[in-house]
Amino acid sequence: MSETKKSLNFLEQIIEEDLAHGLDRSKLKFRFPPEPNGYLHIGHAASICLNFGLGLKYNAPVNLRFDDTNPEKEEQEYVDAIKRDIEWLGFQWEEVLFSSDYFQQLYDWAVVMIKEGYAYVDDQTSDEIAEQKGTPTKAGSDSPYRNRSVSENLDLFEKMKQGEFEEGTHVLRAKIDMSSPNMLMRDPVMYRILKRAHHRTAETWKIYPMYDWTHGESDYIEQISHSLCTLEFKHHRELYDWFLDRVYDPEKLRPKQREFARRNLSYTVMSKRKLLQLVEEGHVNGWDDPRMPTISGLRRRGYTPKSIRDFSETAGIAKRDNVTDLALLEFHIRAELNKTAPRVMAVLDPVKLVITNYPEGKEEMLTAENNPEDEEAGFRTVPFSRELYIEREDFREVANKKFFRLKLGKEVRLKNAYIIQANSVVKNDEGEITEIHCTYDPDSKSGSGTEASMRKVKGTIHWVSIEHALNAEVRLYDRLFTDEAPDSHKDKDFKEFINPDSLKLIKNAYVEPSLATVSSGDNFQFQRLGYFNVDPDSTNDKLVFNRTVALRDSWAKIQQKK
Ligand code: ATP
Numbered sequence: 272m273s274e275t276k277k278s279l280n281f282l283e284q285i286i287e288e289d290l291a292h293g294l295d296r297s298k299l300k301f302r303f304p305p306e307p308n309g310y311l312h313i314g315h316a317a318s319i320c321l322n323f324g325l326g327l328k329y330n331a332p333v334n335l336r337f338d339d340t341n342p343e344k345e346e347q348e349y350v351d352a353i354k355r356d357i358e359w360l361g362f363q364w365e366e367v368l369f370s371s372d373y374f375q376q377l378y379d380w381a382v383v384m385i386k387e388g389y390a391y392v393d394d395q396t397s398d399e400i401a402e403q404k405g406t407p408t409k410a411g412s413d414s415p416y417r418n419r420s421v422s423e424n425l426d427l428f429e430k431m432k433q434g435e436f437e438e439g440t441h442v443l444r445a446k447i448d449m450s451s452p453n454m455l456m457r458d459p460v461m462y463r464i465l466k467r468a469h470h471r472t473a474e475t476w477k478i479y480p481m482y483d484w485t486h487g488e489s490d491y492i493e494q495i496s497h498s499l500c501t502l503e504f505k506h507h508r509e510l511y512d513w514f515l516d517r518v519y520d521p522e523k524l525r526p527k528q529r530e531f532a533r534r535n536l537s538y539t540v541m542s543k544r545k546l547l548q549l550v551e552e553g554h555v556n557g558w559d560d561p562r563m564p565t566i567s568g569l570r571r572r573g574y575t576p577k578s579i580r581d582f583s584e585t586a587g588i589a590k591r592d593n594v595t596d597l598a599l600l601e602f603h604i605r606a607e608l609n610k611t612a613p614r615v616m617a618v619l620d621p622v623k624l625v626i627t628n629y630p631e632g633k634e635e636m637l638t639a640e641n642n643p644e645d646e647e648a649g650f651r652t653v654p655f656s657r658e659l660y661i662e663r664e665d666f667r668e669v670a671n672k673k674f675f676r677l678k679l680g681k682e683v684r685l686k687n688a689y690i691i692q693a694n695s696v697v698k699n700d701e702g703e704i705t706e707i708h709c710t711y712d713p714d715s716k717s718g719s720g721t722e723a724s725m726r727k728v729k730g731t732i733h734w735v736s737i738e739h740a741l742n743a744e745v746r747l748y749d750r751l752f753t754d755e756a757p758d759s760h761k762d763k764d765f766k767e768f769i770n771p772d773s774l775k776l777i778k779n780a781y782v783e784p785s786l787a788t789v790s791s792g793d794n795f796q797f798q799r800l801g802y803f804n805v806d807p808d809s810t811n812d813k814l815v816f817n818r819t820v821a822l823r824d825s826w827a828k829i830q831q832k833k
Pocket residue numbers: 303304305306307313314315317318338499500501532533534535541542543544
């Protein structure tokens with residue numbers, strides 16, 4: 272029993288306690304409530320995995336509720352993108368709902384509140400209202416309109432609704448307590464006038480409800496049992512409960528708000544507002560730029576749903592703010608692709624290698640294992656010929672003993688092929704090597720079982736046959752920011768930390784011909800180089816790959832050191 276208790280996160284413990292105290296299991300219900308004002312990011316994935324994960328664990332419904340009370344910032348494009356991302360992550364909602372569906376109900380409740388003396392129309396400007404708010408240690412002062420009659424309030428509120436007033440001239444406020452130690456309880460605004468078209472209700476409404484008024488009541492309407500939100504809403508809980516008290520019917524379920532820490536990730540920013548700036552100011556190529564921490568960016572980068580779910584699971588749900596290392600996310604995609612991604616050979620910075628004792632015009636189809644981690648993955652063939660490309664950095668004319676790649680006079684194995692020895696180089700006028708001349712040992716073919724093939728040489732390098740290789744564009748990504756917490760600097764804008772080298776474009780890479788028929792999104796391991804996937808920009812004429820992640824596993828190293 273204590274074992275299972277231990278493995279529950281603190282929110283699950285809260286739910287278990289509620290069940291133990293008589294909450295009917297069939298009443299459990301959760302929601303994920305995004306505002307459709309941007310694309311989802313890896314932080315949202317934490318909330319998605321949490322809420323939908325609870326749904327799966329307790330076999331309870333989870334609603335997708337769009338919190339769409341800000342007509343200026345919300346768009347259908349975002350609604351569609353959010354749905355696509357949640358489905359792609361592998362989750363299924365019970366119902367798609369919109370806070371805007373509840374505008375009429377919320378309005379009706381507000382009218383009841385006015386009648387019961389719990390709300391009033393204030394004619395002051397937002398600045399005047401702010402001035403009367405007081406400070407955490409000093410009580411606020413009452414608005415001169417606080418004690419308006421019910422009938423006057425009803426009349427004014429109706430006129431607000433009809434669009435008879437200009438924006439900013441009137442608000443509806445809850446009448447709570449201007450001296451409450453919780454500043455949010457000092458007569459918060461419930462409605463403001465906004466004469467903007469809404470992406471769903473169009474011109475119908477001239478007044479829009481505020482978040483605090485909308486959120487809890489939406490939870491109540493949907494009968495959400497546990498409304499889980501991030502820590503910054505902790506102080507809102509008192510208001511959430513106060514608003515619920517205005518409408519609560521004891522026959523019904525009373526939603527409970529509980530808070531958990533936001534997911535922060537190192538070397539990135541995670542607010543939609545900031546991500547939008549990156550998009551609009553052209554620092555990245557759209558919301559799905561592979562450098563973005565958005566779900567769509569990660570997808571385009573080659574991340575899989577499972578790797579993101581596994582990451583969310585390992586990073587866990589915390590009670591206090593913290594920053595998760597980006598390396599943990601990379602660890603999970605590497606772990607998965609190591610098991611699933613076919614191995615292929617690609618050369619990103621090619622230099623020509625000629626095997627002088629290999630017959631001209633001859634070609635062989637060599638057998639190569641698709642994935643040593645997956646027995647079922649089988650084999651493919653890779654063409655071999657006299658002239659190859661290898662990576663420029665895999666050759667040195669002279670090098671010390673620690674250099675296990677190719678150097679003059681020494682041997683190396685060509686992956687899946689033969690042992691070669693480098694004999695001489697050809698250089699251009701600038702002194703740059705243009706060709707490496709080698710000889711090969713015809714008996715050393717990989718897997719041929721001969722004594723020569725078993726011979727141990729220190730290094731193995733990858734290659735492609737020049738005649739057969741396909742040209743490809745390869746996009747190498749680095750962190751988008753040079754600072755671990757770019758938005759934590761008070762005196763500096765987060766954009767000052769944008770990494771100028773976050774994208775390295777390689778126009779002339781070469782890949783083995785088995786990649787001729789790839790599809791957008793396919794993942795591969797380019798041997799010795801990292802994991803890559805096919806970008807949607809890729810066509811039959813021009814292949815385009817993204818590097819998802821390098822092979823090196825810095826997270827595992829960090830963990831070992833601990
Ligand atoms: P942003 O500042 O990025 O716009 P938000 O909280 O305003 O974030 P919402 O669309 O309102 O974005 O969020 C939907 C849900 O996702 C909310 O329940 C919110 O608490 C949760 N969420 C948002 N960001 C994170 C995060 N970084 N970690 C965990 N949960 C998050």
